[in-house]
Every structure is written in structure tokens, then in C-alpha cells.
Amino acid sequence: MPELPEVETTRRGIADHLLQSSIKEIIVRNPALRWPVPADLSQQAANQRILSVRRRAKYILLELGTETKATGTILIHLGMSGSLRILTEAFPAEKHDHIDLVLQNGIRLRYRDPRRFGAWLWIAGNPLTHPLLAHQGPEPLSADFNATYLADKLVNKRTAIKQLIMDNQLVVGVGNIYASESLFRARINPTRTGMSLTPTDIAVLCEQIKATLLEAIAAGGSTLRDYVDSDGKAGYFMINSYVYGRAGQPCRICGTPINQLRQGQRATFYCPQCQN
Structure with a gap:
């Protein structure tokens, strides 16, 4: 999607x-x-x-x-x-x-x-x-999505952080690809609970979500199957992905094989060495 x-x-x-x-x-x-x-x-x-x-x-x-x-x-x-x-x-x-x-x-x-x-x-x-938009969270690239906001939303949250940042009522648009990539860049294991993140973790995660999305926009997005842009071109962000779709391949940072697991019926990719 x-x-x-x-x-x-x-x-x-x-x-x-x-x-x-x-x-x-x-x-x-x-x-x-x-x-x-x-x-x-x-x-x-x-x-x-x-x-x-x-x-x-x-x-x-x-x-x-x-x-x-x-x-x-x-x-x-x-x-x-x-x-x-x-x-x-x-x-x-x-x-x-x-x-x-x-x-x-x-x-x-x-x-x-x-x-x-x-x-x-x-x-x-x-x-x-409109009902489709009224309950959406803040835009991730806006000033409204920041460490203070995210820290407040993660208080007492026992849900895994990857599932939390994919919740459109918390923040919009951080889909499966970019959640995995952002968590890798922030060096946060996707299975950690929201409440386990430190203030430093939260600040870095906010920063990396924004950076990942901006890089993806500059690359024209990601194409897995059907997506093309308005000129009919595929997105090429996935060419340089760190973890998404790379199960079993060596981590680009440490060489450890990338792991894959299921979270909320979605595939999650992470490096067990870099993300702890």
C-alpha cells in the first residue's frame, strides 16, 4: 500500500x-x-x-x-x-x-x-x-510531532513501539517500511514497549522518523509491487534500505544477519546486534 x-x-x-x-x-x-x-x-x-x-x-x-x-x-x-x-x-x-x-x-x-x-x-x-480525517494524529514532518508529544503518548504503553508508531491516531503515515527503517536508524528494537523508551530514545526516534520519510520522498518513495508516481516511475528508496525486505542478509552496519518477525500481522525487519 x-x-x-x-x-x-x-x-x-x-x-x-x-x-x-x-x-x-x-x-x-x-x-x-x-x-x-x-x-x-x-x-x-x-x-x-x-x-x-x-x-x-x-x-x-x-x-x-x-x-x-x-x-x-x-x-x-x-x-x-x-x-x-x-x-x-x-x-x-x-x-x-x-x-x-x-x-x-x-x-x-x-x-x-x-x-x-x-x-x-x-x-x-x-x-x-470528515470521519476519515477527523481522528488522525499529527503529520510526522510537522512541528506538532516532536519528542515531547511522543513521550506523552508513550506513557504506560505496553504495546511494541513499532506497532505504536504505525497507529495513525498517534502519528500519520509511518507505514510498515518506514517504521522498520526508522527504528533501525534509531537503534531501537521493534519489540520494545513504548513505556521502555528513554527520553533520549524518543528524541532520536522522532528525528529518524522525519529523516527517513524525507529521504524516501526525495527518492520518489518505495515500489514493492504496484506503485508508480505521476510520471509512471517506480520509487527507489528500497534500493538502499537498511533492514526492510533484507531477512537473512548481512546488516549494512555490523554484518549480523537481518531478522524477520511478525507484529500485528505485518512483517518486521531488524538487526539483533544494532537494535537492542
Whole structure:
């Protein structure tokens, strides 16, 4: 599933093509996504200008409006296999191309989703109060996510730290790949409980979560199976991963074989020597 770096890479790739452009129509070829695409989505969006292209957690928000007021927001989630491409009408739709947002200038934003687990929804009011967004934690790259905040959230927490930092109500967007990588860089064993972390551990972990995500964004994200960016390119962060997907291979720091275990139905990778 695309995580925060992949979604942010996608947002940056489409933003310049969409900002201040007017929508001609939205063509919905298959409305059966994770939640049904609203039947009136094209009617709501037609002739509206795209005022902003934002990201909140793993959602992309297209704020629409006129010259005088905002009218609504299209909320997009890529699901497990979704991608957004900027194309022209010269590219015919294929089997899994479910939605085209067509601009007045002919450019189209095409949504491809083989597994159909993503979403395109219309929000008339403040999008941040929508049930999908209202209870999300702070953005990990924001000033709100810091050592003081994290220390407060880890008090008396007996849950493993890796599962805690993957909880979107604690902090958004730190998915499985980046949780394993951040914990390695912070030299923290993923099985340690939240309450066992020292103030120094917490400060370093916050720093490494931010650094890992920024490095991943710069690398265009990570591609395991389906993800491509808005230009159709795969992300290459995983080429230099320290632990994720490297079970049995030597640690890049100490040479100890990387271990793999299951936590919360997800694979966790770590170095038993570097992370203790």
C-alpha cells in the first residue's frame, strides 16, 4: 500500500498540472471502489477551479471553488494499488483505469486501481472534520510531532513501539517500511514497549522518523509491487534500505544477519546486534 512518501511524491507530481485549472468533467468508468464513487461527482466538480492540492495523512485533497469561494473537496485515497497519472486524451483508458478528471485544457488526471481498494469522495464542508480525517494524529514532518508529544503518548504503553508508531491516531503515515527503517536508524528494537523508551530514545526516534520519510520522498518513495508516481516511475528508496525486505542478509552496519518477525500481522525487519 502506498505510504506517506509515495502519496506525497504523487501530490507533488500532479499539483503543478492541476492548480488553478478548471475542471471540464469527471469520467467514472467503474464507481465500485472501497466506497462507491458519488453518482453526482462530475456534476459537483464541473466548471470548478482547483484551488489547492493538499495531502493529509495518506489522502490527497483537491479543494475546488470559484474566484470568490470554496465549494467542496475531492478526497482521493490510493488504496493498495492505486496510482494517479497526468495524461492527454491521446492515451486511451485501459482495463483498470477507473476515473479521469478532465481539465478544460484537455489534460486529464487518470486514476488506475487494479484492486479497487482506493477512494474518490466528495466533501462539501471542512474536509478535516470528515470521519476519515477527523481522528488522525499529527503529520510526522510537522512541528506538532516532536519528542515531547511522543513521550506523552508513550506513557504506560505496553504495546511494541513499532506497532505504536504505525497507529495513525498517534502519528500519520509511518507505514510498515518506514517504521522498520526508522527504528533501525534509531537503534531501537521493534519489540520494545513504548513505556521502555528513554527520553533520549524518543528524541532520536522522532528525528529518524522525519529523516527517513524525507529521504524516501526525495527518492520518489518505495515500489514493492504496484506503485508508480505521476510520471509512471517506480520509487527507489528500497534500493538502499537498511533492514526492510533484507531477512537473512548481512546488516549494512555490523554484518549480523537481518531478522524477520511478525507484529500485528505485518512483517518486521531488524538487526539483533544494532537494535537492542
